[in-house]
Amino acid sequence: MKAKTLFKWIYEQVLHYNVFMLEENDYDDDHDIIDPIVALKYQKYKTWLYITLRTVCFYVLLYVILIKMEPKTIAVSNITPDLFAKLHAQYGRTLSCPCKTTTIPYKNFLTHNVTVHPVCSSDFVERAWIEGLYLENASHYGGCDFRTTAYSQFKLLSEFCSLSNEMIAQIQTDIANTDIISIELGSEMEIRKAVDGFIKSKRHTVSDQMISFLNYLRTTIQGYFLVTALGTNLILGLGTPDYVKLRMYETPVTLFDAEGLRRTCAIESPMIPAALPRVPSELICTYDRSTMTLMSDSTVVQGFFAGCTPLESLLASRLDCLYNSQCIQLLFDYFPDLNRVRRISFFDLILLFFI
Template sequence: MPPSIFFTVVPLIERIRAAWRRIQINALQLNLFKTGKTRTDALELRVGIISTRIYIILLCLFFTVLIIFNGLRTQLQNVSIQNPSQIIFEDLQKSYPITLQCPCSEIAISFDSFLSLSPTYHPVCSSPYVSFGWINSIVGTVNLNFSYSYTDFHMVGEAFFSSIATLCSLAQSTISDDLYIFNQTTLITGSAVSYAELMAHADAALNQFKLNTLAEFKRALSLIQLHTDVMFSTTRGNADLYTSQLISNITQVDRIDFHSVPTIYGNCSCALSGYCQQQVDMYSNGNESTYEIKFPIPNVFIGCFVIQSVLQSTLECFFNETCLNAVQAEISSVQSINVSVLDANSTRFSPETLIGTLIDALMVERWGETIQYSQYYATCAPKLCTYTFTAPNNALYILTTVVGLVGGLAVILKFIVSLIYDLIRYKMQSRITIINRAGTFY
């Protein structure tokens, strides 16, 4: 009968424990610095194991340092995008505002290609008050057989509203002419700019345009005042003209002399100052001997020179229905036209604002600026956008870099540890020799 063979089944956990013990033993006895003596010389074996542990510890330490160092490093990456759309450009501008560069195909872009102005003027400039019909309504009530006071609205009204019409027309024509020149001005941008930056450029250009236009308007107005200030006013605002007929007893020839008497407003004479003025009143339409002030026209003035006094006046009466109705009742004639009060809600200025203040604003309520960024970008039309950004090293880059360095590092470490190995062996061998000598002595 053949002998029986028994198999012992070892549990899995026991096999794992046994394998782990073998790994521990092999790890503890690992020697990367074996020599011919390590098999027979216990000291040589011990020094080799110690050196191996030092080598592995140093290698792991340097390996960890390399991984951490390369993991913390960042790379500068360059990216290029062909023919970027406006949406892509705006997204890139938000993400990479400092490094983004998108050279324009057209670096000189005229303002009218993306910016438009549609000024809205004070309501008086588009009202019947500056029309021929209204001005003729005032003139139509003047009776040439009567003599009027130089502060009577019947005499002053025509010049007052004609001056306002002139100022409105001058402001509009000045703005129109300067706007034509402004539209031909170019914005120089080597690279596409963001909406905010374009707005800043446009605002600066518009502010300069407004300053230049106002200066141009003031020069034209000063020139008009210079010419009118040296003339006699038809409203008798600065002087009354008189004639006298003289007949010589000798020659029997008639001679007519002309002379003027400066107008006096209160205690101010136009012969001494050009800034005298007085409030305009509505008089009863009759003979000078029966002049009667029916009511004042609030803050409407007449002075030595029409434009100067108009600039010091306001339009508040013509924003007030009661005041306007009273004025219209006094100038009612077959030539009269009905006008409505000015709408206070259609202006940013109060009814009490001086006309001179309106002039300083060029009679403009709103400039109506419209900036179309899409038109600017379409004209700029960048063909290429480039940007740079820093990004952490990816795992593959870190792995390849560390592996590439570890090969050379392992050789260097092994050389260094070999020196340490020789030093340790020398120290330990010296100590054993001393101990052996001491034992022999005793």
């Protein structure tokens, strides 16, 4: 009997439980009288909803706490590359494999396979070839004549190749003396990305240094208008323009473009294809040497250009002539010393450069 009474009491308490009980004066809201019975009914509905939601939230929280998985560490011995790759693919970031040795030099596992431009490994940058292009009266031909700047351009090309080889050797030394640091064993893909990123960083640094140096050199030459001894940007001469006194005069090298506009090396860097005319140097007048104009009987040297300085000419060149046997033979015809310096011959160059 007591159990039934107790159950009834609990039932009554739950049935009439009201969390949102209002004070007696709260039934009068803005002078609108609210029926206490209706208000009580709504309060009970809200109370039941509140208890239901609170019970559900408590249940969800309890469920999450009870089913939460405790981390479990499994030690695996005798790790091999294949086993590590399998575990890494299966567990991903939860896999931990501490390294006993946290640093290892790149040279212990990295090999280099450097590819350079074929010109830099050919006889075209050797001293024998460059000396064969030297002409004592090179400045007499004019800036458009390839004989004027051939020696200087190939000399610069040889220096650039030597400089690039030195930079490559320095990069290899820096990489060999650098350690990769890792406290955890990484996958092959992670190590490869780290190595590629490090090498690209080194390459970009060296490339930026070289480009900055070239830009500084070109800006200095153009800004201060440094005159070349070859007369490719300014021609100095002696004459008597007034037929009274012998005076020194200067004639800037000029190009008249297709629109008839006058472009001088003192202001811009005009450029035309380099050529080899048949006219002897003694027959070329000062005006022809100071004007960037191809003569009618000239043969264009493919891929080479004539500019205000040998440096500008070389930087614009594509070196197409060096891939053409007929063009190389043309150089032998205009530079006979090529056949007499260190036994260089046309056929030797073809074999060394193209095979």
